[in-house]
Amino acid sequence: MRPLRVAFFGSPAFALPTLEALLRQHDVVSVVTQPAKPAGRGLELRQPAAAKLALAAGVPLAQPRRLRDPVFHDSLRALDLDVAVTAAYGRILPPQLLAVPRHGFLNVHASLLPRWRGAAPIQHALIAGDEESGVTIMQTEEGLDTGPIRLQRRVKVLADDDAVSLAATLAQLGAEVLTEALTLLVEGSLPLTPQDEAAATAAPPLTAEDGHVRWCDTATSIANRHRGVALWPGTSFGHAGGRVKVLGLVAHQDADAKGAPPGQVLSLGPESVVVAAGTGTVELLEVKPASRGAMSARAWANGRGVKAGVTLV
Numbered sequence: 001m002r003p004l005r006v007a008f009f010g011s012p013a014f015a016l017p018t019l020e021a022l023l024r025q026h027d028v029v030s031v032v033t034q035p036a037k038p039a040g041r042g043l044e045l046r047q048p049a050a051a052k053l054a055l056a057a058g059v060p061l062a063q064p065r066r067l068r069d070p071v072f073h074d075s076l077r078a079l080d081l082d083v084a085v086t087a088a089y090g091r092i093l094p095p096q097l098l099a100v101p102r103h104g105f106l107n108v109h110a111s112l113l114p115r116w117r118g119a120a121p122i123q124h125a126l127i128a129g130d131e132e133s134g135v136t137i138m139q140t141e142e143g144l145d146t147g148p149i150r151l152q153r154r155v156k157v158l159a160d161d162d163a164v165s166l167a168a169t170l171a172q173l174g175a176e177v178l179t180e181a182l183t184l185l186v187e188g189s190l191p192l193t194p195q196d197e198a199a200a201t202a203a204p205p206l207t208a209e210d211g212h213v214r215w216c217d218t219a220t221s222i223a224n225r226h227r228g229v230a231l232w233p234g235t236s237f238g239h240a241g242g243r244v245k246v247l248g249l250v251a252h253q254d255a256d257a258k259g260a261p262p263g264q265v266l267s268l269g270p271e272s273v274v275v276a277a278g279t280g281t282v283e284l285l286e287v288k289p290a291s292r293g294a295m296s297a298r299a300w301a302n303g304r305g306v307k308a309g310v311t312l313v
Contacts, residue, residue, distance in 0.1 A: 003027045004182060005080055007101065010087040011048035014167055017175035018087040018108050019050055025179065028059050029079045034090060035063040068094050076100045083185065086140060087174060090119065095142050103185060105140035108174040110167070111203065112152060113138060114195040117145035118203035122170065123163050125203075126228035127210075129220065133157050133166065135174045137181040139192065146200075149193045151181040162230035206233060213237040213246070215263035215312065219280030223251035237263075238313035240304065247294055248285035255281040265301075265310045273297040275312060 007030040008019050022028050031054035039046040047055075054061045064072045073096055076084075081101035086093070087108040098105055111121035113136040118124075125133050134154040141147040153173060157166060184190035211233035213222055226235045226249055235246040257276035260266055266274045266281060273284045284297035289304075300306070 002186070004082040004186070005029055007032060007076060007079060007081050007084040008050070008054075008087075009033075009084060009089040009093075009105075010050045011090060012088050013049045014110070014171045014174075015050045015087040015089075016053060017171045018085065018178050019053055021175040021179050022085060023057055023059070026182070028057075029081070030062055030076070031059050032062045032064070032089070035065060067091060067097060073097060073100060083182070085178060087178075092142075092144065093140060098140060098142070106150060106178070106181060106185075107138045107140045107145070107147070108178050109136045109138050109145060110170040110174065112136060112154060113145060113149060114197065114200035116201055116203040119205040121203040122167050123203070123206055123210075123228040123231070124201075125157065126161065126163060126166065127225050129224045131157055133170065135170055135177050137177055146195060149195060150190050151177055151184070153177045162227040164230050167231065208233045211235050213282075213312075215275065215282075216278045219251035219253045219255070219277040219282050222277055222282050223249060239306070239310075242290050244290070244300065245288040246284060246286075247288055250283045250285060251277075251280060252283060253280040257281055261311070263312045265306060265308050265312065267308055268298055268301055268306075271296040271298050273301050273306070 003026045006022055006026045006028050008022055008028055009032045010019060011034040031050060033048045033051040036045040036047045038044065051061055051063065077100055083103040084101045084105045086105055093105060109121065111125060112134045116124050132154055134152060136149055137151040138145065139147040139150055155169060155173060181190055206229060211229040213235060226246065229235055236243045237246065257266065260276040262276055262278050264276045266276055271285065275282050275284060286294055287297050287300045288294045289300060
């Protein structure tokens, strides 16, 4: 297969395996990422992961602030692109841009579309307790992840997967599926299947509130949410007017909360704190109070005078 002339659009670490695969097998003539952003205490400009890789590989890097800029469009047209590939780029592409490459834009999306359209498909899949996930290579169009499916691969979600581990799995799978899709594209045999609109679900960006423990939920749902928000914003609960981060917890769905209201502390173990959920119980294992280091949940409870009967929010 002859190498394709490709422009790659992507920014975070999730995009790296796909970009690496393209660099090995095709002629990547441009990498487009989000602009560098201030980060850390010193607010120094920090380049996205894909930008660092592009600079290290000697590939021309573009970081437009406006995707509707005609100068940017002209610069892409001048590259004589066969196809453009996006992976976690994070911005909606205007129709004028989508028309530039001969074969348009292919998107590496971390879900089994049409399930979980949007910015946080991995997180929402875990929060919902999905037992299966995967990668979809989609033909990008104007809508939010509404384009036809070109290729799709499934993978089981492991019981101990969280947003960090599942993202790593799907990032690697995405590179493999994209490689296969480009081979089929050159052969003229890449499928083009419309999405089932009736089966579509939304995966909007997470907010800080998405990490708050919802004690009225089942113990299993609380644990699933904990897995889904592991990358950001993390799990937390309220006590004495402040928030306490949860670093480790276990759901006991079949445990008897003995009629206690959701959020009430039931007992203290040697290292843990057991709390009533909507059904079942949640055992807090490791926590991190504000301005303190990580500690066992029992150590935190001892230091704050938390005993059975106290309600967490």
